[in-house]
Amino acid sequence: MKALVLTKPGNLQIVEKEKPTPQQAEVLVKLKAAALNKRDQFIREGKYPNIQLDSILGSDGAGEVVEAGSSKEKKWVGKQVIINPNINWGDNDEVQSREYTILGMPTNGTFAEYVLVGADRLVEKPKHLSSEESAAFPLAGLTAYRACFHHGKISEGKNVLISGFGGGVAQFAFQFAKATGANVFVTSGSESKLEQALKMGASAAYNYKSKDWFKNSWQSKGGFDVVIDSAGGDQINDFIKVMKPSGRIVFYGATNGLPSSLDMYRMFWNQITLQGSTMGSDKEFIEMVKFVDKHKIKPIIGLVTPYENIVKALDEMAANRKTGKIVVKF
Numbered sequence: 001m002k003a004l005v006l007t008k009p010g011n012l013q014i015v016e017k018e019k020p021t022p023q024q025a026e027v028l029v030k031l032k033a034a035a036l037n038k039r040d041q042f043i044r045e046g047k048y049p050n051i052q053l054d055s056i057l058g059s060d061g062a063g064e065v066v067e068a069g070s071s072k073e074k075k076w077v078g079k080q081v082i083i084n085p086n087i088n089w090g091d092n093d094e095v096q097s098r099e100y101t102i103l104g105m106p107t108n109g110t111f112a113e114y115v116l117v118g119a120d121r122l123v124e125k126p127k128h129l130s131s132e133e134s135a136a137f138p139l140a141g142l143t144a145y146r147a148c149f150h151h152g153k154i155s156e157g158k159n160v161l162i163s164g165f166g167g168g169v170a171q172f173a174f175q176f177a178k179a180t181g182a183n184v185f186v187t188s189g190s191e192s193k194l195e196q197a198l199k200m201g202a203s204a205a206y207n208y209k210s211k212d213w214f215k216n217s218w219q220s221k222g223g224f225d226v227v228i229d230s231a232g233g234d235q236i237n238d239f240i241k242v243m244k245p246s247g248r249i250v251f252y253g254a255t256n257g258l259p260s261s262l263d264m265y266r267m268f269w270n271q272i273t274l275q276g277s278t279m280g281s282d283k284e285f286i287e288m289v290k291f292v293d294k295h296k297i298k299p300i301i302g303l304v305t306p307y308e309n310i311v312k313a314l315d316e317m318a319a320n321r322k323t324g325k326i327v328v329k330f
């Protein structure tokens, strides 16, 4: 089978690998689509912990189960599925176990014609989604779901700010928050992405490249109950200024690095929480797919391209030109 591996930091290559055979409790999924995440790009650049050369990359995938390891898993054969990319989250919903990893290094991932996974990683694809749309959800959708609900406690009527609307996770956070009836505001560095967010029902949209963007956030009438962010950096202090008392800033990344200072005075006086978040538990993965099904949520997809173009597709993701997910189809 064809598979994308890291041959050395900076160099990805599609190579021929042997098609794996499922053992007990496992199934073989023939992929129909796989989606790209920042994680794949970080691995490509050698900027991810515990880089392991020759593993097949890719955390997100949707496809058809074609082989079962034993009679117990046979019921899955022929089903259209989405794959939960968590490996060893463990029993505690609050935090992942020490053995936790993510599909797609060190375990072989979804950027191949076939992937071997535990049958307990499968969820049936909601009927309103195509395979390409389903593949867009796992890692980014789960991250957004946990940030919005486990930590952000977003509900109807809350004022929520989603920063960097164009991001893969952010677009899901936006749609999940909207589905609950929250008032959802966005930031982006791109005017066309801001317009897109307004068309999709954002209450207001701010360009984070303008130094004083947060001064316009009076439209939130009293500030934000929740901010969902992945950029980090000095901007955290702008968020602190525009939070309602007892507001929560949930961050699941720090693309722009650490802040040079932190306005702890304003934080403690206004009882602000700064909360880190990761992907999510196995229970949340199942809840997330049910939520998507119930609200008939569809991902924003910036690009669908043939699998053979996957390295170019990663370049495209790194350039941040597209809003939403980039998907390859097999």
Ligand SMILES: NC(=O)c1ccc[n+]([C@@H]2O[C@H](COP(=O)([O-])OP(=O)(O)OC[C@H]3O[C@@H](n4cnc5c(N)ncnc54)[C@H](OP(=O)(O)O)[C@@H]3O)[C@@H](O)[C@H]2O)c1
Binding pocket: 037, 038, 039, 139, 140, 143, 163, 164, 165, 166, 167, 168, 169, 170, 187, 188, 189, 190, 193, 208, 230, 231, 235, 252, 253, 254, 255, 256, 277, 278, 279, 317, 320, 324
């Ligand atoms: N903790 C976890 O488990 C987990 C899971 C998934 C992702 N992450 C992390 O979260 C980050 C985003 O991941 P992703 O997959 O959503 O990446 P992505 O699709 O590449 O999105 C990155 C987005 O960041 C936004 N951005 C850049 N500078 C910004 C700024 N100053 N303020 C606000 N937004 C800014 C841009 O938004 P605009 O295009 O709108 O300007 C860009 O589209 C990465 O660091 C990733 O490693 C962590």
